[in-house]
Structures are given as structure tokens and as C-alpha cells.
Amino acid sequence: MAFVRPTLAELVATTEADIEARLEGADARTRNSVLGTLSRVIAGAVHGLYGHQAWIADQVLVETSEAENLDRRGATWGVYRKAAAYATGLVTFAGSAGAEIAAGTLLRRADGARFVTTTAGVIAAGTAIVDVEAEAAGAAGNTVGSAPLALVSPIAGITGAPTVVSAGLVGGADAEADEDYRRRIQDRIRQPPHGGNRSDYVTWALEVAGVTRAWCLPLASGPGTVTVLFAMDDVRAAGQGIPVPADVAVVQSYIDARRPVCADVLVAAPIAVPLNLTISGIQPPDAAVRAAVEAEFRDLVLREAAPGGTILLSHLREAISVAAGETDHVLVSPAANVTRAATELSVPGAITWV
Numbered sequence: 001m002a003f004v005r006p007t008l009a010e011l012v013a014t015t016e017a018d019i020e021a022r023l024e025g026a027d028a029r030t031r032n033s034v035l036g037t038l039s040r041v042i043a044g045a046v047h048g049l050y051g052h053q054a055w056i057a058d059q060v061l062v063e064t065s066e067a068e069n070l071d072r073r074g075a076t077w078g079v080y081r082k083a084a085a086y087a088t089g090l091v092t093f094a095g096s097a098g099a100e101i102a103a104g105t106l107l108r109r110a111d112g113a114r115f116v117t118t119t120a121g122v123i124a125a126g127t128a129i130v131d132v133e134a135e136a137a138g139a140a141g142n143t144v145g146s147a148p149l150a151l152v153s154p155i156a157g158i159t160g161a162p163t164v165v166s167a168g169l170v171g172g173a174d175a176e177a178d179e180d181y182r183r184r185i186q187d188r189i190r191q192p193p194h195g196g197n198r199s200d201y202v203t204w205a206l207e208v209a210g211v212t213r214a215w216c217l218p219l220a221s222g223p224g225t226v227t228v229l230f231a232m233d234d235v236r237a238a239g240q241g242i243p244v245p246a247d248v249a250v251v252q253s254y255i256d257a258r259r260p261v262c263a264d265v266l267v268a269a270p271i272a273v274p275l276n277l278t279i280s281g282i283q284p285p286d287a288a289v290r291a292a293v294e295a296e297f298r299d300l301v302l303r304e305a306a307p308g309g310t311i312l313l314s315h316l317r318e319a320i321s322v323a324a325g326e327t328d329h330v331l332v333s334p335a336a337n338v339t340r341a342a343t344e345l346s347v348p349g350a351i352t353w354v
Helices: 008-022 034-060 067-076 178-190 198-206 245-256 287-304 313-321
Strands: 088-095 106-108 114-117 127-134 158-164 213-218 225-231 264-268 271-283 328-333 344-353
Touching: 008 034, 067 178, 178 198, 198 213, 198 225, 198 245, 225 245, 245 264, 271 287, 287 313, 287 344, 313 328
Parallel strands: 225 264, 271 344
Antiparallel strands: 088 127, 088 158, 106 114, 114 127, 213 225, 271 328
16 A cells, blocks of 8 residues: 655644543643643654655655656666766958957857867968867857858957858757756667667667657668667757757767677668648637647647657647637648658648738
8 A cells, every 4th residue: 555645733633632641630631821832843844854755755756756866866777867068160260461360269149159260271362161169068169151250359450250160050959958968778678689670779879969749760771770860959949959960960970880790780860841731711810829729739749749750640630629719720731641661750830821
């Protein structure tokens, strides 16, 4: 039988009864008496101890551990929280020939985020391209291509604003959230390593900073071959979670260092295919309800989309129906379940309201 933690009121009553049983003629139920006050003080202290014991019990289990103890549970299984990663990339400087940019030069984005050059450069033919890294780890360091930066301290011979190259500053990722980390620990417990089976490749991909979803396609190109697809929903939110070539190279290198020697592994980005909706007669027809529908739709696609997978029509209708404030609608399109090819991934598309 499960232990039921007594309430504070129950502990007070128990303490009062215990005092009266041990002291003949005592009355511990008078609230402002010495014995009445003492019974409540003792009950309060015991209630706190029960609470601490309940907290300790939660820390023993992966399902309920808090951050610090979750890290300890994960370490027991050899699963470690993914640390925050720094955004890196290239920046173009313009100026007079021979002007030098030293390694360690600080740059600032318009919102105050700072970056530091990791290599030195010299202006030749009017420009120099230098490696930079975000000063602080995290997804906030990712910067789109062509974004202007400013020098924190002027450099003689450098003119204009340094500019991020077209590929952008990429690779920045926040430290892994508790629930994502908890899920990986549970997966490790439920699916122990098997020397290179399907789940191992998914596990390896998810160990890379920024990777939020991964899929393994065994024998995709014939015997001995494995294709791994993955998404980076937080780092590549603007691109619907689809990784760029630099991301693919990082995951490929990470898996190559762990795969069985006989496996021919190809890591690739899934092909994004927008899932568009046409919805008629949404009620009530206001902006708040439409925004709620869009949020539920995106959440559904994030949860259920997979390469070669199917998103059920009934689930699309359900996602619209559970949106806050929605009372009625007609889903015009799609009119059937949506299935993608093996390397295609559904991403949220446009919603047309009619």
C-alpha cells in the first residue's frame, strides 16, 4: 500500500492526542496554551520533514528529478546534458590596404550581443574575412547573413561596418532543457546501446548540441548503409528546423567517431515539404482564434512529422478544435491523411482562411 503523507492538520491532531495521552489531565487543544502552541510547533517541524522526504523521493527517479539531481541520474547512465554552444562564422571587414584586425577584436550587434575574432586578418584588395565567435554561448548568438556589426573599439584603417558573410553566424545553441535531457535519459534506459542498431544512431545524433529530433533509415542505399536525418528546431527556427550544411558536417563527424567500422553512414538534412491548410468557417472569426489555431497546428506538426511518416487528417481536425476559443470550423484541405516520402519532412505551411 502506498504511503500517504499526512496533512499539517492531521499532524497537529496527532500531536495533541499524543500529548494528552502522555500527560494525564493535560489539554493540548486550547490554541493559545503552552501545550497547544507546542503541539503546533512540533507538527509544523514534522510536516517540513515529511516534505523534505517527499522531495528526496522525487530526486531518486529520472521522471521527477530536478535539474542538479537529473544531471546526476544522467551521469549514472553515461548520458550528459548538452552544454550551450557558441555561434561561429565569418565576418567581412573593409578598409585600407594593410590595415590589421587582431585576434580578440570585439564586435557588437545592434541588440548588444558581442562577438570576438578568433583569427587575425589583414585588409587586401579592400577587404578581409575573419573568423568570429559569439562571446556568450547560446542560440542568441546566431546571426543572419549580411547583418552589420560594430567595432567596440575603432581600428585604424577599418572603414564602414563589419558584415556577417551570407552563410551567417551559426551553431549557437542553448544548454539542453530539463525535459529534453530527461527524455534522452529515459530513452537510454529503455533502449540500451546495441552496437549500431537503429536507436543508437538516433541517440548519437541527439547528443549533438542543437539537435532536437533525429531519424534513422537503415539500408536506405543498400546493404551496409545507414541514413540519418535530423532537425534543429530551436537553432534553425527560421528555417523550419532544417539544418544547414555546416550542421550536417558536425553531426556526420560526431556519428563517424562512434559508428561500427563496417557501416556506411550518410547524415543529411530532411527535405522540407510545407503542409498547407485551407480552413473555412472558423468560429469565432477573430485574430486571437486564428493565432491559437496556427499555434496548435505548428505544435502538432512538430510532434508528429517524421520522414516517410503520416500526419492523420483526424489529428489535424483535432488540433484546430482544441485551439483556445474555437467553436467550429471546416477543414477544406487537405482532405486525406498526409504521407511523405522517406527523406521528406512535413513542416508547417500557410493557412488559408476562407
